[in-house]
Amino acid sequence: MTNNDTRQAARMADKIAQLDSICARARIMPVITIAREEDILPLADALAAGGLTVLEITLRSAHGLTAIRRLREQRPELCVGAGTVLDRPMLAAAEQAGAQFIVTPGSTAELLQAGLESAVPMLPGTSSASDIMLGYGLGYRRFKLFPAEVCGGTAALKALGGPFGGVRFCPTGGINPDNLQGYMALPNVMCVGGSWMFDSEWVNNGDWARIQQASAEALQLLD
Incomplete structure (x- = not known):
């Protein structure tokens, strides 16, 4: 192993540790489109x-980067990441806005390489064993399973646990109070992502108390 390989392995190990810490704090990660x-x-x-103090702000709307910047400036106690990162320019913009972690819906060779070069830890999206192997070969060991329920849900995660014993996931897509506990019971699940705790109607109506209550109730399901 060359010195460069050793340095890259050490950087990846540090990023994995960061992601483990973020996900342990989160348990449930709100996936937010502003x-x-x-x-x-x-x-x-x-x-x-x-x-819920770890937030994934998606870049699906014009307000995504603004939200990341504002939260990092005005709510420094929160952990704020960027989601729906699709390419290098979006990754660079998210970094510049202050994102503390990056989440992608899928994986490309270019984006995985960009993640290696970035100082910010990244959860690459995967929907198959082939996707995992693409990232695994570059040193990634933490992934987002998306869309989780469409990809096979808890049955898929149990199956993937065989060949990928050292890999852990943040499943997102179709998670709700009815299946939350089943996901979190799996040893290769470190947290889940979802949006059921802030229904769009509640947001539109400014029903912040109801969102607070739903968030607390979601966490209570894991106690």
């Missing part, structure tokens, strides 16, 4: 008041 700029702070505050 429709209105004025919702950024009250929504984050409601989720945090309910106990």
Whole structure:
């Protein structure tokens, strides 16, 4: 192993440790798409008041990067990551905005390489064993399973645990209070992502108390 290989392995080990710490803190990670700029702070505050302090802000809307910057500046106690990162420019923009972790819906060779070069830890998206192997060959050991329920849910994760014993997942897509406990009971699941605790109607109506309550109730299912 060359010195460069040793340094890269050490950097990846550090990123894996960071992701483990983030996911252990999260347990449930809200996956948030901001429709209105004025919702950024009250929504984050409601989720945090309910106990959800690790937030994935997707870049699916024009307000995603603004939300990351504002939360990093005004809510430094929260852990804020960028989701729906699709390519190098989006990764660079998320880093510049202050994202503390990166989540992608899928994996490409270019994006996986960009993740290796980035100082920010990344959860690459996967939906198959082949996707996992693409990242595994580069040193990745932590992945997002998406869309989890469509990909086979807990049965798929149990099956993947055989050939990929050292790999752990954050499943997202179709997670809800009815199946949450089944996912979190699996040894290769470190946290889950979802949005059921902040229904869009509640956000539109500014029903922050209801979002706080739903967030707290979601965490209570894991106690």
